[in-house]
Amino acid sequence: MSELEELLKMLDRPVEAYDSIHSLKKALCALSPNTKELLAASVTLEAPSEKGSKQETPVVTEPKPPAQSAQAPNAREQELLRRLREGEKKYQQKVNEAEKLRVKLQREEKARQEAEGLRGRVEQEAAHLRKDLAQAHKNEEALRDELVKVQGERSRLQEENEVMKGRIEDYEKRVRELEARIGALEGAAAQRELLEARLAQLQRFKEALPEPFPEEALLRVLVLDYPSLGGRAEERVTALIEGYRAFLAGENHPALLHSNRDLLQCEAEGIVLVGLERLLLDLSELPLARWLRTHAFRLETLLQPGPRPTSPRFEEVP
Incomplete structure (x- = not known):
């Protein structure tokens, strides 16, 4: 009965303790022929359909009574058989749980692969972004240097502009002074021309x-x-x-x-x-x-009108 006890101990182990379903089936097949006949267990293989593929799943049927033994098993054997049936039910449940875990593991594996692919794309994008960031830092440094140069040039131009403004103000002041002098000279020249013209006119009058x-x-x-x-x-x-x-x-x-x-x-x-x-x-x-004579005659005619002759052949039109 040691084999039955070992079988029961094996069935009491959790499904995670086996490497795979195949190892569990291998352990069951390693039993002796007498134990198999005692259990009269016929194992058939069924597989849940997933994506058109089939996987073997053991299904335990009811044990058949031994044909050769006429005597009923004793109480210990009955207890072992009962425990064996319960173990078979637990085994079937564990097989189902293992199948669910396998499906879940496949989904998790697929999700892991997708996550790894997404992580790879994210890493590539992050690498590109780091490269772009490094280039942006280089461009920023170059722009900062250029800004410093431009600010220095701007300061120099502002200083030159202030100097030029001072010069322009001096030139404008000088131009205003020159314009005032020119205006005064032009006025003096015009006055001189006028005086010369008057002097020449006086000279002509004096000569005439x-x-x-x-x-x-x-x-x-x-x-x-x-x-x-x-x-x-x-x-x-x-x-x-x-x-x-x-x-x-x-x-x-x-x-x-x-x-x-x-x-x-x-x-x-x-x-x-x-x-x-x-x-x-x-x-x-x-x-x-x-x-003058004609004008006086017309005025005398208008002021002293006399009798005017008339003619029957001429009629004045009013």
């Missing part, structure tokens, strides 16, 4: 006026150069009349440019006309007498 004509009289009386007022007689006469009106009204006129109006130091005490004979010749050449 008969002797003896006092020079201080040129500063008190209006002297007008009649021949310079135009090229034709009607132009000169018209300019003389309009210039005289402008002089009385205190206005400007081109005819007064040929006079000493700007040299007068007070109100004009009189008028001296240079070229009076030219004025008389102009008046004699112009048909003023006929124009």
Whole structure:
């Protein structure tokens, strides 16, 4: 009965104690033929279908009574047989648990392989990221160096800019001074030209006026150069009349440019006309007498209307 006891001890061991189901089956097959006949156990193999493959799973059937022995087993043998059946049931349960563990192990192995693949991809990506980070650090250092250079260049340019601003301010100040001097010189030049023009005009008046004509009289009386007022007689006469009106009204006129109006130091005490004979010749050449007679006749006709003859052959249209 030692073999039955060993079998029961073997069945009481947990499934994890065996390396595999095949080792457990090998241990069962190692029993003696007498023990097998005593148990009358017929072991058949069944396999759960997984992905089209089959795996052997032992199924224990009820023991058959021995044909050769006519005597009933004693109480100890009955107890051993009962324990053997219970052990077989436990064995079947452990086989099922082992199959579940195998499936779970396969899933965990697949998950482990996927995790390892994902870890490999993550490690590759991390390696790329570390490489990119190292390159970024290099670029950052290069940019920092470039920034330091640019800041130094900027400081140098700012210093030069301050110096240039100072120079520009000095130049602008000097330009303003020169412009002021130029304005003053231009004003002096214009004043000089005006004085020279007046002096030349006074000289012409002095030469044109008969002797003896006092020079201080040129500063008190209006002297007008009649021949310079135009090229034709009607132009000169018209300019003389309009210039005289402008002089009385205190206005400007081109005819007064040929006079000493700007040299007068007070109100004009009189008028001296240079070229009076030219004025008389102009008046004699112009048909003023006929124009005056015609104008007077028209005014007399309008002011003193007389009887007007009528004709039956002529009717005035109102």
